[in-house]
Amino acid sequence: MQRFILMLLTAFLAPATAWASSTTPNMEGPALFGIPLDFMLFALVLLGVALFHNNTLQVAVTGVTTIIIYKLIFTGFKHGDGLTGLALHFQHEWVILTNLLCLLMGFALLSNHFEHSKVPDILPRFLPGGWVGNFILLILIFVLSSFLDNIAAALIGGTIAKSVFRNKVHIGYLAAIVAASNAGGAGSVVGDTTTTMMWIAGISPLAVLHAYAGAFAALLIFGIPASIQQDKHCAINSDIPADIKVDGLRVALVAFILVMAISVNTFINVKFNEISDTFPFIGVAVWIAILVSAPIRSPDWKLLPDTFKGSIFLLSLVVCASLMPVEKLPAASWATALGLGYVSAVFDNIPLTALAIKQGGYDWGVLAYSVGFGGSMIWFGSSAGVALSNMFHEAKSVGQWLKHGWHVAVAYTIGFFIMLTLVGWHPTADRYHQGTNGHPTTPVEMTAPAPH
Numbered sequence: 001m002q003r004f005i006l007m008l009l010t011a012f013l014a015p016a017t018a019w020a021s022s023t024t025p026n027m028e029g030p031a032l033f034g035i036p037l038d039f040m041l042f043a044l045v046l047l048g049v050a051l052f053h054n055n056t057l058q059v060a061v062t063g064v065t066t067i068i069i070y071k072l073i074f075t076g077f078k079h080g081d082g083l084t085g086l087a088l089h090f091q092h093e094w095v096i097l098t099n100l101l102c103l104l105m106g107f108a109l110l111s112n113h114f115e116h117s118k119v120p121d122i123l124p125r126f127l128p129g130g131w132v133g134n135f136i137l138l139i140l141i142f143v144l145s146s147f148l149d150n151i152a153a154a155l156i157g158g159t160i161a162k163s164v165f166r167n168k169v170h171i172g173y174l175a176a177i178v179a180a181s182n183a184g185g186a187g188s189v190v191g192d193t194t195t196t197m198m199w200i201a202g203i204s205p206l207a208v209l210h211a212y213a214g215a216f217a218a219l220l221i222f223g224i225p226a227s228i229q230q231d232k233h234c235a236i237n238s239d240i241p242a243d244i245k246v247d248g249l250r251v252a253l254v255a256f257i258l259v260m261a262i263s264v265n266t267f268i269n270v271k272f273n274e275i276s277d278t279f280p281f282i283g284v285a286v287w288i289a290i291l292v293s294a295p296i297r298s299p300d301w302k303l304l305p306d307t308f309k310g311s312i313f314l315l316s317l318v319v320c321a322s323l324m325p326v327e328k329l330p331a332a333s334w335a336t337a338l339g340l341g342y343v344s345a346v347f348d349n350i351p352l353t354a355l356a357i358k359q360g361g362y363d364w365g366v367l368a369y370s371v372g373f374g375g376s377m378i379w380f381g382s383s384a385g386v387a388l389s390n391m392f393h394e395a396k397s398v399g400q401w402l403k404h405g406w407h408v409a410v411a412y413t414i415g416f417f418i419m420l421t422l423v424g425w426h427p428t429a430d431r432y433h434q435g436t437n438g439h440p441t442t443p444v445e446m447t448a449p450a451p452h
Helices: 002-020 037-051 053-073 082-116 119-126 130-147 150-164 171-186 193-200 211-233 248-271 281-293 301-322 334-344 349-359 364-377 383-391 398-404 406-423
Strands: none
Touching: 037 053, 037 301, 053 082, 053 301, 082 119, 082 150, 082 193, 082 248, 082 281, 082 301, 119 130, 119 150, 130 150, 130 171, 130 211, 150 171, 150 383, 171 211, 171 364, 171 383, 171 398, 171 406, 193 349, 193 364, 211 364, 211 406, 248 281, 301 349, 334 349, 334 364, 334 406, 349 364, 364 383, 364 406, 398 406
16 A cells, blocks of 8 residues: 555656756745646545555655655745754754654543543443433534543443443444544534644634534534434433442543643743743643552553554644645635645545644634534544444445434534634634634734625
8 A cells, every 4th residue: 555655645646746857946846737746746646545545654654754855955945945954943843743653642541541440331220211311422422522632532431332232333423423423522622633723723722612502513413313213213312320439530530631731831932932932731731640640540551552553643634734835825714724624534644734824814713613524524534433333344335324324514514604603713813813713912813704
């Protein structure tokens, strides 16, 4: 697979290779139909990720290496040419990348703490019978995802569903589990990798909170049909052993780690904003909390090797996005944000979010909803979908997912316009100057009419 991707990338570059010998870096690079070749290469990488799910790490690393080589030969980098320009680029990006790596790995241990607390095991006790119980399970997944990673929430929900439905889970309901985990994380900076990236970049947690205006509406729109589908397919069974005991210390540790992360990041951004880009404060804070609490309840350190591989995959895509000439992208608008949601169903939402953050000019809550929830429309459109499909292999069918999970696409679209109607479109030119309501404190707010 790696060789195939390399052959595609090489073939794509071949027509411009001869041109490189007569040009110098830091100039306009080759373009196809007016689209810079940088974006073509980026699209190839995302296409490779979409097509070759068993080799995503290799595809991502091959892609970022190819793009770096291309920019060394053709265009140079934003901060200079050649290896010096590349070094300066990473000098500007290392804090964001380090923070993201620390949070991805730290939140994996955090989720494991919560899973071993036995809280997920007792949740089915509170589920009534019929489709209402199925819907309440989706609500629980939604809530879990607001403070746990959406991948963890989807896997916990899938595990519960597998038990209470005796391994007979409808594909439409699987799509709803993924959608609930993604919708629940859309308005929380600790609930989804995309919103965590915004937080790391200096965007206020309050600036993404109004994503829940669309997410709550979407939950109703896809949750009720999916719950009815599941009830007809297999009724709920909520008989849970009575001897299960919650580990209160693990629950307390989850709260401690989250409070530590949020407190440190808020303090640095409010009191010392000028140094927030100089050191990965939030990532270090999370790991200090994990290490300090380890003697009380040891995390499952065996998770780290696989988590590290997954993190390198995501970081490779983020680096690819950081190398793109974002000044050539379409202007940020509510229509662009809507479109990004549909695109994220096919291409990974992590690099799309990185591009949008670098470009700026978005309403961050609207963007959080789009890139966070939009990927639910196809099983490989989000990391939560890929993770859950590894548990339920029958879900790895685009046709079946779209046929039985049609309500997710409908919910995304309707939820988007409900959100715009309720909260409007408030784009921010500078992501580092936002008031307590998530809107700009300086005259940088751009206006655009929200559709009705």
